Amino acid sequence: MIDFNRPHLTGNEVKYIQEAVTDFRQISGNGVFTKRCQHFFEEKYGFKKCLLTTSCTDALEMAAILCDIQPGDEVIVPSYTFVSSALAFVRAGAKIVFADSMERNPNIDAETIEALITPRTKVIVPVHYAGVACDMDRIMEIAGKYHLLVVEDAAQAIDSFYKGRPLGSIGHFAAFSFHETKNIISGEGGMLVVNDDRFVRRAEIIWEKGTNRAEFFRGEVNKYGWCDTGSSFLPSEIIAAFLWAQLEEMDSIQSKRKALWEEYYHRLKPLADTGRFHLPDIPAYATNNAHMFYLVCNSLEERTAMIQRLKEHDIQAVFHYLSLHSSPFYRTKHDGRSLHHCDHYSDALVRLPMFYDLKTEDVEKIYNIIAL
Numbered sequence: 001m002i003d004f005n006r007p008h009l010t011g012n013e014v015k016y017i018q019e020a021v022t023d024f025r026q027i028s029g030n031g032v033f034t035k036r037c038q039h040f041f042e043e044k045y046g047f048k049k050c051l052l053t054t055s056c057t058d059a060l061e062m063a064a065i066l067c068d069i070q071p072g073d074e075v076i077v078p079s080y081t082f083v084s085s086a087l088a089f090v091r092a093g094a095k096i097v098f099a100d101s102m103e104r105n106p107n108i109d110a111e112t113i114e115a116l117i118t119p120r121t122k123v124i125v126p127v128h129y130a131g132v133a134c135d136m137d138r139i140m141e142i143a144g145k146y147h148l149l150v151v152e153d154a155a156q157a158i159d160s161f162y163k164g165r166p167l168g169s170i171g172h173f174a175a176f177s178f179h180e181t182k183n184i185i186s187g188e189g190g191m192l193v194v195n196d197d198r199f200v201r202r203a204e205i206i207w208e209k210g211t212n213r214a215e216f217f218r219g220e221v222n223k224y225g226w227c228d229t230g231s232s233f234l235p236s237e238i239i240a241a242f243l244w245a246q247l248e249e250m251d252s253i254q255s256k257r258k259a260l261w262e263e264y265y266h267r268l269k270p271l272a273d274t275g276r277f278h279l280p281d282i283p284a285y286a287t288n289n290a291h292m293f294y295l296v297c298n299s300l301e302e303r304t305a306m307i308q309r310l311k312e313h314d315i316q317a318v319f320h321y322l323s324l325h326s327s328p329f330y331r332t333k334h335d336g337r338s339l340h341h342c343d344h345y346s347d348a349l350v351r352l353p354m355f356y357d358l359k360t361e362d363v364e365k366i367y368n369i370i371a372l
């Protein structure tokens with residue numbers, strides 16, 4: 001059986017958890033491992049301020065609070081994304097205005113955004129699908145023109161770039177995920193990035209249950225108290241210790257995944273050239289971080305047949321998002337526009353097995369079934 005995903009362990013996870021528990025004796029949050037992980041990202045990618053969270057969803061909820069979303073504010077989100085990209089803002093009272101995907105890849109079509117802006121628009125949420133960058137220059141230009149904030153949903157976008165700039169460093173905020181289905185994992189886990197100085201202090205307070213406890217522990221104030229809204233967004237040191245074991249091995253994890261991705265691509269290219277399906281399209285401004293390997297079939301029927309054929313050979317391939325604008329929760333609130341590209345990806349995109357411990361022979365086997 002070839003699973004769709006299998007979490008990869010580097011070997012030091014339990015050792016570092018043991019250290020957190022017995023050596024440092026701090027298992028609540030914001031300890032040695034949390035700081036180590038946050039500094040790693042700040043230094044490697046130039047993110048201004050990083051705060052670990054218990055999930056990417058939590059990081060997006062923090063971003064919604066920091067954007068000061070009020071009931072009735074509008075947030076532009078692609079319809080082809082995970083629920084959390086929209087839900088975090090809905091919880092704060094926002095109305096979601098769904099945007100379509102591009103024809104060439106599932107990312108938000110930046111050229112359609114301007115027409116969706118109204119006086120109530122506050123935020124744009126570009127989602128870097130499969131770790132491939134959205135057209136961030138265009139999105140930041142529109143945001144600047146209309147004084148909007150940009151929250152990058154970088155859940156899948158670790159170690160990926162737009163015109164040489166790290167994803168997560170371009171928007172006012174970014175949210176990453178370390179869920180066990182991502183490249184770098186901690187079971188559940190995430191991180192908020194704050195790139196705009198204006199929001200750094202407030203972010204830390206919201207993270208720590210609305211208190212200035214982080215400042216107190218740095219010795220900047222002599223007592224701490226209730227300053228603002230917030231929640232308990234920070235993960236325990238047990239999660240941070242696990243994450244550190246993964247971050248130390250990031251380069252080898254990334255290069256292994258990229259090699260597997262290339263193997264898929266080169267094997268499948270001749271078949272794609274015959275028109276049987278489309279391969280992922282990576283624009284010249286973007287890099288590939290090998291988060292996912294997907295194909296876009298020509299129809300729902302062809303995709304169903306492909307998933308079935310792979311399943312008969314013990315290979316687990318899976319479809320992905322169902323358009324959020326036609327979801328049971330949001331369809332009655334959606335303004336009725338049809339979003340064709342998004343619906344096509346909902347019907348026709350299929351993801352193939354992709355994980356660190358996948359073997360080149362497995363890719364060959366999968367290719368042989370697809371080629372039948």
Ligand SMILES: *Cc1c(COP(=O)(O)O)cnc(C)c1O
Pocket residue numbers: 054055056057058081082084085127153155156176177178179188189190
């Ligand atoms: C995985 C994912 C999320 C949610 O991440 P969690 O850490 O599970 O909350 C959000 N957005 C996108 C695009 C994702 O892929």
